[in-house]
Every structure is written in structure tokens, then in C-alpha cells.
Amino acid sequence: MKIATYNVNGVNGRLPVLLRWLEEAQPDIVCLQELKAPQERFPEQSIRDLGYDAIWHGQKSWNGVAILSRVGEIHETRRGLPGDPDDSHSRYIEAAVNGILIGGLYLPNGNPRPGPKFDYKLKWFDRLIEHAKGLLDSGLPVMLAGDFNVMPTDLDVYKPERWLDDALFAPEVRAAYFRLLDQGWTDALRTIHPGEVIYTFWDYFRNAYARNAGLRIDHLLLSPALADRLVDAQVDAHVRGWEKTSDHAPVWIELADKPKRRRKATARQTA
DNA sequence: ATGCCAGACCGCGTCTGA
Numbered sequence: 001m002k003i004a005t006y007n008v009n010g011v012n013g014r015l016p017v018l019l020r021w022l023e024e025a026q027p028d029i030v031c032l033q034e035l036k037a038p039q040e041r042f043p044e045q046s047i048r049d050l051g052y053d054a055i056w057h058g059q060k061s062w063n064g065v066a067i068l069s070r071v072g073e074i075h076e077t078r079r080g081l082p083g084d085p086d087d088s089h090s091r092y093i094e095a096a097v098n099g100i101l102i103g104g105l106y107l108p109n110g111n112p113r114p115g116p117k118f119d120y121k122l123k124w125f126d127r128l129i130e131h132a133k134g135l136l137d138s139g140l141p142v143m144l145a146g147d148f149n150v151m152p153t154d155l156d157v158y159k160p161e162r163w164l165d166d167a168l169f170a171p172e173v174r175a176a177y178f179r180l181l182d183q184g185w186t187d188a189l190r191t192i193h194p195g196e197v198i199y200t201f202w203d204y205f206r207n208a209y210a211r212n213a214g215l216r217i218d219h220l221l222l223s224p225a226l227a228d229r230l231v232d233a234q235v236d237a238h239v240r241g242w243e244k245t246s247d248h249a250p251v252w253i254e255l256a257d258k259p260k261r262r263r264k265a266t267a268r269q270t271a
Numbered sequence: 272a273t274g275c276c277a278g279a280c281c282g283c284g285t286c287t288g289a
Contacts, residue, residue: 036278060279062287109288207275244277
């Protein structure tokens with residue numbers, strides 16, 4: 001099963017690129033971010049014509065997240081993160097699809113730092129960490145996928161020294177990412193490509209894509225049961241080179257139907 | 272410190288993004 005995340009940067013303006021990529025890549029499940037479209041302007045029919053069901057949480061002008069599936073019904077479990085009833089941004093949608101619980105997220109950018117937007121980012125991150133703990137504790141196969149707006153390490157930034165004060169790379173934001181990871185999540189792309197320079201975003205400015213001046217900010221995090229099924233993870237970087245393309249590239253993983261190898265048996269499992 | 276590009280909108284400039 002192939003599961004992808006793609007920040008499309010405007011689902012309507014990007015529709016030809018999105019449809020072309022869906023046909024080419026044939027993902028089974030897709031998390032989309034930055035729809036930049038109100039609920040009633042999601043291009044449901046075009047996506048349905050390619051064989052995908054969809055749920056989405058739109059918002060005028062900004063944000064917006066969706067989950068697509070061509071491998072069975074999408075059972076929505078939540079839209080919006082708990083913890084702040086006043087949060088009106090459409091940044092989180094969660095559903096059970098084909099035996100996996102999937103949280104699709106668009107974490108706030110947070111610039112400028114310091115400032116209220118940065119405070120909102122840290123608070124949103126705390127709420128995500130709190131919610132993610134419950135997801136892991138459920139023992140279900142769970143994944144969190146989306147645009148996290150954080151480069152975890154120096155390896156994930158073309159020029160780390162230039163980004164130290166930026167909301168995407170600030171120490172407290174990276175610390176939050178690792179607090180999340182330390183709950184027991186596996187960063188799929190980094191696991192398949194340890195030590196490799198691999199980016200998911202290239203600025204529209206300064207010819208960034210051609211210079212490979214990129215960032216790795218789109219992540220797929222796997223619970224232990226799913227990590228055992230991870231067989232591949234890649235970035236469709238060539239899509240970033242298409243006409244009228246997003247500044248992000250699609251990122252995907254391939255999961256085996258069954259664990260690759262037996263996990264260490266515990267007393268309970270062997271009993 | 273800012274612009275560089277791009278999308279959305281009560282558009283012909285302003286806001287936001289990363």
C-alpha cells in the first residue's frame with residue numbers, strides 16, 4: 001500500500017498538476033495540505049473521476065486539509081485538534097482507512113519569530129503532541145502525515161546557519177518535533193535514507209529548485225506496528241520541476257501488507 | 272533588513288507562505 005502526503009499550495013490552481021501526479025504515482029491514500037479553498041470549492045468530482053474517495057476540511061484563502069483513498073471507505077474520526085475551541089484554522093483531519101488510522105496535518109508556519117504566530121505554532125505543536133500520545137496509546141496502526149513546517153536536523157536544510165532564527169528551524173520547534181518523535185514515532189523518510197540530503201520543499205525564490213536549495217519539512221511518522229511494515233519512502237522531486245507546480249513535492253511510503261520481520265516477542269505475545 | 276515567487280481575494284494592492 002502506497003501512502004503519500006502533498007502540500008499542493010492551492011488545490012484549484014494546482015488541479016492539473018495534482019491530477020497528473022495522481023495518475024502517474026498511483027498512490028492508494030493521500031493527505032493533502034494547503035487547499036486554500038472553502039469547503040464548497042473542493043474539486044471533488046475531478047478527484048472522484050480518478051477513482052478516489054475524499055474527505056476534506058476547507059477554509060477560505062488559507063490552510064485546508066484532505067484525505068483521499070482508492071482502497072476503501074474513509075471513516076472520519078476527527079477534524080481539528082482538541083485543546084483549543086477557539087482555533088478556527090483547518091489544519092487537522094483524521095480518518096481510519098484500510099485498517100490504518102491517519103492524521104493529516106498542516107502545522108503552522110510560525111514566522112515571524114518571536115510573535116503571536118510563533119506562539120500559536122508552539123501551542124499547536126503541544127496540542128499535537130498531546131493528541132499523538134493518545135493515538136499511540138490506542139495501540140492501533142497509526143500514522144501522522146503532512147507539512148510539519150520543521151526541519152528536524154542540520155541535514156534537512158541547505159544552509160542551516162541561515163535558518164537558526166527562523167520559525168521552521170528554531171531550537172524550541174525542533175525540540176518539540178523530537179518530543180513528538182520520542183513518544184515512539186518513526187520518521188519514515190529519514191529511516192529509509194539515513195544520512196542522505198533529501199528535501200521535500202524548494203522556495204519559489206532565487207531559483208531554489210535548480211540549485212537544490214531545499215528543506216525537508218513534510219514528514220510521515222509511523223507508529224511501531226506500521227514502522228515494521230515500512231519497505232520504501234521517497235520524494236517525487238521531479239514534480240517540483242513541472243509547470244505551475246507547488247513549492248512542495250509529494251512524499252510517499254510503501255507499506256507491506258504484513259510486518260517485514262517478526263517483532264521481538266514479548267512475554268505476553270508468546271504466552 | 273529586504274526582495275526574490277506565487278496564490279487568493281471585496282484584486283488592479285495586500286496578505287500569507289517558508
